[in-house]
Amino acid sequence: MLRRTFVTAAASMLVALGMFHPAEAEERFITVASTTSTQDSGLFDALLPAFTAKTGITVKVIAQGTGQALDTARRGDADVVFVHAKAQELKFLEDGFGVKRYPVMYNDFVVVGPKSDPAGIAGGKDVAAAFKAIAEKKAPFVSRGDKSGTHSAELKLWTAAGIDLPAVRGEWYREIGQGMGATLNTANAMVAYTLSDRGTWIAFANKGDLGIVVEGDKKLFNQYGVMLVNPTKIPTVKVDDGQAFIDWLISPEGQAMIAGYRIGDQQLFFPNADDPKA
């Protein structure tokens, strides 16, 4: 009796397993290496179903920092990269890993900080001055520290503020090596400043005491570009389907959807595929 129960249980477990074999693979899909900001802001959840409905191509998004996303593509594990760090993207092209870079959209970065505002920078428009004040007051600052687009933007801002980061960095400057959301969680918990893309910031649900302290400076501009991985370097790249995704992103339809993605009444991303210099 007991033995029969045992055998039955084991057998039904195996049957259940077999029944639910996923409808995985075999379908048409491409792999896109992208950034945590596009995923954490919810943009992809809004865009991808429309693209899939139109073309029958499923898009699998690996969300990483920009640097890591480009590395994933270099190893041949992605068909398309969709990131936001122009210098790194151009290097990627130059090394022959990308076919062509298309500007897609921009959003901007915001400096986020606690209500107590220990560096006294709230309400300012000059990000360089704000960064300078943070460094001088040694106010806690959380850095992504993960070679992401946001991280490289942050490093450029320190330079623009005339701060020699390696020389002044101390306990107040905390590199956590994680994505945007994790960084915001950390800043909230540590009562610290950080730099975030606006999209992730708006979508972020655990704001706590944090608020925007500096925004609107031109230096905070954040451009996204998309590239097909070069099939001459990586023969497994799905050229047609990957290009179809890129074409759709920069098409009037894709651009309109990007412009239409809102959280509450706020637009997060601004399409600018028509600006060749972006």
Add this chain to the structure above:
Amino acid sequence: MRDTTSLLPLIVRDLRLERDGRVLLDVPIARIQNRQRNVILGPNGAGKSLFLKTCHGLVPPTSGSIEFTRPASAADNRRKQAMVFQKPVMLRRSVRANFMHALAMAGVGWRERRRIATETMAQFGLSSLADMPARVLSGGEQQRLAIARAASLWPDLLFLDEPTSSLDPTASRQIEDMLEILHERGVTLVLTTHDLGLARRFADVILFFHNGRLVEESNAERFFTAPQTPEAKAFLEHRLFW
């Protein structure tokens, strides 16, 4: 149906078993006669169990030979003998499955296995326990299962290590009855025991061990009435402690 030619007698020659320089067994010659009830006596530590295991092939001797009169392949020799251990090994399965497993190991086909298991259980009064987990049986029931399980293999030669130790008189009696049945069936029995009463009632041949040596091997009646060695005499008078 059954191969009726026997392998016996079993002849043991110049058997020595040493471990860490200590001599555990020293048997210049011993004979296990066909269809006899051989009872091995001796005080604790005399080497009785070890002798059984060595004869059964579980413990390789340091030197010497253990030979059947009619030589056959090792697998054949193995199939024609069985052993019941002092602490019976009960598989974690039902009583019936314990029989089925032993028969499977002996190469019996599935249908036959079921039939023999059912028959053997009926013969030894185990049918009502057939679906019980073997390990929840009482000590006496476990011992009966172990003997019946060995019997189901129809061995020519059956070794039993202290089959009645730690059993109450009723259970001991049942075991003795089972051994009687096996004897009548023609199985050669070799058993160790501390129960002199059992030995007197049951034995045809006594092998008396002391300190690893086979001291006396004789007809049971003569052993009990006129032991030839001082050790045996002392043992029977309960004077031999070491």
Add this chain to the structure above:
Amino acid sequence: MQQDAISTASILSLLLGDGGHFLGIIFLSLQVTITAVTCAGLVGLPLGAALALSRFPGRTVIIVLVNTMMGFPPVVAGLAIFLLLSRSGPLGDMGLLFTPKAMMIAQFVLVLPIIVALTRQTIEDLWTEYQDHLTSLGAGRLRSIPTLLWDARFSLVTTLLAGLGRASAEVGAILIVGGNIAGFTRTMTTSIALETSKGDLPLAMALGVVLMSLTLAINSLAYGISRVGARFSGKS
């Protein structure tokens, strides 16, 4: 605020909303984990038993190695498999990276040492008890393995469940090799990591509660089986 509204109702609505999206995640988690543990069991149980019964030079070294592997850091395992399966790695042509299969492989690698090590211990103990009997029946070591595995079945189910526990709680390795792709390689643990990073702590917690409930169910099952096993072993 929403952070502290973690009631059963809110958990249910979070999980059942969004078109059964999260049921899919839970299902994928179970599927990956159960497949990995089943395969690890099919390989690990006989391997553990063989290791228990075999005697060869270097056996002790292997046992120590296997025991050490039980504590293999998942992230390291994940990275190693990532490098193997990457397009530029030796097995890249199979195109397995960022698929559920890759996650199954990672969990298989993590669970296998647990199953081998615990099986070896269990079977070795049982062998001490059964050796004379099985040898007497003429079963060699090799033929004894099925008998021992079957008779140790209740302990071994607990072993498999221990493997299942490790696999279902694991996030480091599957995040690396699966890529946490929505609807494809996103499991409960990687979702929890993701929702936490999105700051959606209630949803992360709701998934955590589901995961813990499953773990509780698994452990209850393990306890029940060990009780039945105790009956068969004649211990109660």
